[in-house]
Amino acid sequence: MSKKIVIHSKMKDYDVEFIDDPAEHLTEHFNEEVILVIDEQVFEIYKTSLEPVTKKYRTVFLIANENNKTMDYSQEIISRLLLKNIRKSDTLIAIGGGITQDIVTFISSIIFRGVRWIFYPTTLLAQGDSCIGSKSSINFRSYKNLVGTFNPPDHIFISTWFLETLSESEIRSGIGEMMHYFLNSNFEIASKFMSEHTKFFEEVSLLKPFIKQSLLIKRVVIEVDEFDANLRHIFNYGHTFGHAIEAITNYSIPHGQAISIGMNIANFISLKKDMISPQQFEDMYALLKPNIPEFRIHEQNIDDYCTALSKDKKNVGNKLGCILTEGVGKMKKCFVDIDNDFRSLLLTYSQIYG
Amino acid sequence: MSKKIVIHSKMKDYDVEFIDDPAEHLTEHFNEEVILVIDEQVFEIYKTSLEPVTKKYRTVFLIANENNKTMDYSQEIISRLLLKNIRKSDTLIAIGGGITQDIVTFISSIIFRGVRWIFYPTTLLAQGDSCIGSKSSINFRSYKNLVGTFNPPDHIFISTWFLETLSESEIRSGIGEMMHYFLNSNFEIASKFMSEHTKFFEEVSLLKPFIKQSLLIKRVVIEVDEFDANLRHIFNYGHTFGHAIEAITNYSIPHGQAISIGMNIANFISLKKDMISPQQFEDMYALLKPNIPEFRIHEQNIDDYCTALSKDKKNVGNKLGCILTEGVGKMKKCFVDIDNDFRSLLLTYSQIYG
Numbered sequence: 001m002s003k004k005i006v007i008h009s010k011m012k013d014y015d016v017e018f019i020d021d022p023a024e025h026l027t028e029h030f031n032e033e034v035i036l037v038i039d040e041q042v043f044e045i046y047k048t049s050l051e052p053v054t055k056k057y058r059t060v061f062l063i064a065n066e067n068n069k070t071m072d073y074s075q076e077i078i079s080r081l082l083l084k085n086i087r088k089s090d091t092l093i094a095i096g097g098g099i100t101q102d103i104v105t106f107i108s109s110i111i112f113r114g115v116r117w118i119f120y121p122t123t124l125l126a127q128g129d130s131c132i133g134s135k136s137s138i139n140f141r142s143y144k145n146l147v148g149t150f151n152p153p154d155h156i157f158i159s160t161w162f163l164e165t166l167s168e169s170e171i172r173s174g175i176g177e178m179m180h181y182f183l184n185s186n187f188e189i190a191s192k193f194m195s196e197h198t199k200f201f202e203e204v205s206l207l208k209p210f211i212k213q214s215l216l217i218k219r220v221v222i223e224v225d226e227f228d229a230n231l232r233h234i235f236n237y238g239h240t241f242g243h244a245i246e247a248i249t250n251y252s253i254p255h256g257q258a259i260s261i262g263m264n265i266a267n268f269i270s271l272k273k274d275m276i277s278p279q280q281f282e283d284m285y286a287l288l289k290p291n292i293p294e295f296r297i298h299e300q301n302i303d304d305y306c307t308a309l310s311k312d313k314k315n316v317g318n319k320l321g322c323i324l325t326e327g328v329g330k331m332k333k334c335f336v337d338i339d340n341d342f343r344s345l346l347l348t349y350s351q352i353y354g
Numbered sequence: 355m356s357k358k359i360v361i362h363s364k365m366k367d368y369d370v371e372f373i374d375d376p377a378e379h380l381t382e383h384f385n386e387e388v389i390l391v392i393d394e395q396v397f398e399i400y401k402t403s404l405e406p407v408t409k410k411y412r413t414v415f416l417i418a419n420e421n422n423k424t425m426d427y428s429q430e431i432i433s434r435l436l437l438k439n440i441r442k443s444d445t446l447i448a449i450g451g452g453i454t455q456d457i458v459t460f461i462s463s464i465i466f467r468g469v470r471w472i473f474y475p476t477t478l479l480a481q482g483d484s485c486i487g488s489k490s491s492i493n494f495r496s497y498k499n500l501v502g503t504f505n506p507p508d509h510i511f512i513s514t515w516f517l518e519t520l521s522e523s524e525i526r527s528g529i530g531e532m533m534h535y536f537l538n539s540n541f542e543i544a545s546k547f548m549s550e551h552t553k554f555f556e557e558v559s560l561l562k563p564f565i566k567q568s569l570l571i572k573r574v575v576i577e578v579d580e581f582d583a584n585l586r587h588i589f590n591y592g593h594t595f596g597h598a599i600e601a602i603t604n605y606s607i608p609h610g611q612a613i614s615i616g617m618n619i620a621n622f623i624s625l626k627k628d629m630i631s632p633q634q635f636e637d638m639y640a641l642l643k644p645n646i647p648e649f650r651i652h653e654q655n656i657d658d659y660c661t662a663l664s665k666d667k668k669n670v671g672n673k674l675g676c677i678l679t680e681g682v683g684k685m686k687k688c689f690v691d692i693d694n695d696f697r698s699l700l701l702t703y704s705q706i707y708g
Contacts, residue, residue, distance in 0.1 A: 071425055071428075071429055072429075074425075075425055075426075075494070078494060078500075078501070079495070082494075082497070082500075087667075088667060106464075109503065110460075110492075110501045110502060110503055111500065111501060112500065112501075112502075112667070113489065113490075113501075113502040113503060113504060113581075113582075114503075114504070114581075135467065136467075138464075140429070140432060140436075141433070143436070146432075146436075146465065146466065147432070147464045147465060147466075147467075148464060148466075148467040149463065149464055149467060149468075149503070150467060150468070227467075227468075228467075313441070313442060313466070
């Protein structure tokens with residue numbers, strides 16, 4: 001397999017390269033026309049290795065949390081970049097996870113009407129999913145991800161070295177998101193992935209071939225529908241039901257884990273609609289189960305859950321727009337009424353699997 | 355000549371159509387999936403005609419002034435659009451001048467990662483220049499136009515009806531900007547334009563063929579270099595020197611009039627560098643003169659003026675990046691030292707032409 005994955009984009013082609021030591025890579029590959037934008041927490045963890053890099057290049061630190069994924073905080077970072085005398089010819093180098101990516105994607109779309117940027121993703125979620133696909137998502141007041149742009153980096157450099165300090169919960173989150181790509185592809189890869197998954201917590205470098213595989217599956221779709229107009233919607237599989245869980249639990253369940261529950265709910269609805277057989281449901285459940293965290297829909301939270309679902313921007317009228325399945329690799333866009341039958345179905349689901 | 359001008363863009367092709375009555379056009383051409391974003395001042399002037407339109411469609415008003423050309427005010431407008439239940443399938447219709455265009459271009463680039471938008475320009479500057487070319491320019495704290503996006507509207511509808519209420523000064527501003535395109539093209543069109551120019555103040559509809567001509571000249575260049583990487587730089591002719599005049603006079607001289615002075619200064623420098631003959635300078639000066647407002651560079655403001663020039667983002671090192679001329683239609687990118695000789699040259703210029 002070639003070392004680089006090239007992504008063809010409407011805006012510019014870009015590539016993903018797997019590297020070993022990111023600190024060494026950063027030191028050797030750039031000149032003074034770069035500014036690093038680093039997640040402060042990542043910097044603290046890797047200070048010994050990264051400090052020489054931040055001494056070599058101009059550097060801006062950011063605090064990567066959900067509350068900072070805003071236009072206001074983006075303006076704060078633009079101010080700091082101006083203090084570092086950013087020019088149109090400079091390249092931003094983002095080092096961090098998905099939130100760092102969102103903020104740098106957004107800023108580099110708009111400052112001087114666009115500057116080049118490069119990404120070193122540090123979480124499994126960012127390495128196995130978000131680093132490609134060009135989207136940025138910025139919260140706007142109470143609206144999650146309302147604002148954003150499409151703006152891929154020029155290069156992505158992935159090192160599993162960054163995964164070594166992730167918590168088990170963060171690894172599980174990445175596994176959930178990657179599993180969603182594998183279930184969008186074929187049973188064999190999904191099954192192989194889960195057969196090895198307990199080892200990942202001990203030896204993160206084992207994740208490397210699966211990160212590659214996950215990105216290759218995503219690439220096929222985003223190259224056809226980069227701007228999320230139709231085909232790319234299949235990647236909302238598990239997400240519609242997962243986002244609503246995140247919303248009503250105040251984001252206490254990590255994204256990729258909520259998506260794991262979301263996929264199981266989507267499969268359960270598909271089963272009840274006779275889109276898949278009980279055997280198909282059970283086969284997928286066996287793969288998802290090790291990564292499903294505790295969560296229960298019950299009489300006390302079902303109103304909130306249905307309200308959260310009803311706000312999904314992919315809905316049409318009162319119908320919930322979601323991705324259901326006719327089996328592994330056969331996802332299908334469907335519209336579902338959020339009515340009493342649907343509520344009963346969710347409660348039944350949680351009695352069995354919650 | 356066909357009624358529509360089609361512009362080929364990297365993002366999407368779009369077109370300019372000349373129409374008669376914009377209120378009638380607005381009423382007849384859209385369904386409920388639009389939201390109007392109108393400059394409040396334009397609405398006040400044309401209330402009788404536009405009120406029925408604002409009753410038919412959801413409408414948001416904005417106050418179009420330089421202080422509101424910010425990310426903060428854009429957030430305020432996004433909030434108002436959310437109150438009008440904006441959805442991704444909606445189209446924004448901007449009605450106003452350049453500032454309205456900047457704000458709506460920016461918002462429609464980022465809300466839901468992009469919504470469609472349509473533009474009815476109401477000033478001569480916007481009709482004869484800015485409506486095509488896809489740029490938005492947003493001020494950031496003390497930095498003018500630091501932030502922005504490239505995002506052309508889907509359609510532009512031009513009606514000279516809106517020009518009837520412009521002040522003579524605003525018409526002069528548009529004339530200055532259009533003249534800059536004509537001098538980038540050929541002497542005949544520039545000369546024809548100025549031979550008729552006194553009539554424009556009486557009968558704005560006479561401007562129509564020149565607006566068309568100005569856009570056609572701009573189109574050739576932006577279709578080749580939409581993202582302003584090289585060729586499009588020729589349109590900075592007059593702008594580098596004009597922007598610095600705007601800056602030191604606190605924007606009291608309307609943009610297109612400052613550009614008229616800027617072109618004359620660029621021509622004078624070109625003359626002193628033997629890039630054009632005295633006759634060529636005089637021929638161009640005769641065309642520019644009727645539109646040049648009073649302004650003088652003198653010992654008291656030359657430091658400010660040179661400081662403003664030194665901040666231009668097209669500079670390289672200490673050299674001023676600007677467009678000079680080898681004659682009409684022959685603009686050339688040059689770099690000029692901002693030194694004592696340059697200061698003397700500016701003072702000499704102002705003694706003769708200020």
